Amino acid sequence: MRVRTTLVGATAVLLTAALAAPAAAATGSRSAGGHADTRKAHADTGKAHADTRKALEAAVVAGVPGATATVRDVHGTWSTAVGTGDLRTGAPRSAADRYRVGSITKTFVSTVLLQLESEGRLSLDDSVEKWLPGVVHGHGHDGRRITVRQLLNHTSGIYNYTEDEGFGRDYFTKEGFDRHRYVTLTPGRLVAIAMRHEPDFAPGTSWHYSNTNFVVAGMVIEKVTGRPYAEEITRRIIGPLHLRATSLPGTRVTVPQPSSRAYSKFTDPKGPTYDVTNLNPSLASTAGEMISNSADLDHFYSALLGGKLLPPHQLKEMKTTVEIKEAPNAGSYGLGLMETPLSCGVHVWGHDGGIHGSTSVAITTEDGRHSLASNFNGDWTGDARAVAEAEFC
DSSP states (O other): OOOOOTTOSTTSOOOOSSOOOOOSOOOOOOOTTSOSOEETTOSOHHHHHHHHHHHHHHHHHTTOSEEEEEEEETTEEEEEEEEBSOTTTOOBOOTTOEEEOGGGHHHHHHHHHHHHHHTTSOOTTSBHHHHSTTTSEETTEEGGGOBHHHHHTTOSOOOOGGGOHHHHHHHSSHHHHHHHTTOOOOHHHHHHHHHTSOOSSSTTSOOOOOHHHHHHHHHHHHHHHSSOHHHHHIIIIITTTTOTTOBOOTTOOSOOSSBOOOEEOTTOTTSOOEEOOOOOGGGTGGGTOOEEEHHHHHHHHHHHHTTSSSOHHHHHHHTOOEEOOSSTTOOEEOSSOEEEEOTTSOEEEEEEEEETTEEEEEEEETTSSSEEEEEESBSSOOOHHHHHHHHHO
């Protein structure tokens, strides 16, 4: 599965196919309590997920410090962790690790908007201008011509603020990150960065991934409900599903324990490794600020695709996709939800995401009965698609 970083852009930290020197050797599998691989109600755990574990180990050999994953299916739950969680102390990764999930946040945001639609509080065909007068305006952007639906499926044409050259210097270079890692950026500020540029295309005429779309979507949630988007996600999703490891940190710079350190090489995949764990996630806002763990992500996507969070009509809307034309075999994009075909013919639904030092994937089968969530605590290498292929094929 192609990993799209939450903060993707011309000068962003990009995952590369080149293999870096190994940063750590694979360790034995660990569960939340440090025990060996576990899978409830299934006697032959090793054989059941041996290929998945090998794919995670291969990522560590390729240079990712450590990896963690949890699978949830009809037999129960299986978790594993390999490699190193802290390069300074040598502490291993844990299957219970919390981590920054990047663009996986987008599915949560979209789910809330679709719930609001089911309640008759907005329509997907409402214009952005109706809810946010004057916000999407400038250099050819016109919120009167862009719908909520187009925000959620990336067909709005709104410029992606993380592709702005200045933003790239400030956050995707070592020097810029050091200066700005604790700076608070408001959603309005992020949208204003995008408005300095012309749109990528006229609304509805093409597709391009834009983090600005979901910053605007979060602003719509707040305008419709009168409450912060984080409060709505907590009230509507995190609370009812009892996702105890999931949070919207806002401007909190640390990751709650248990967690590992997060590492980046910035623009040089062969250069030094830097600890980027602590940062102000307002730089990602509604497009990617969330923290979670693999078990919670499995639960969320299982519930979503299993029809427990949305009525049938809204779930159908979410799964109505447009082709992702920017990468081969990338699949298609619905409303904050991706459909990805695997080599064996299985189609999985979910999202991937990245933010400094963290790349994640959370996917499930269409019925929500077989789910996988995984994370690498490095952002410069590692094959997340290979992990998905190993589990589902």
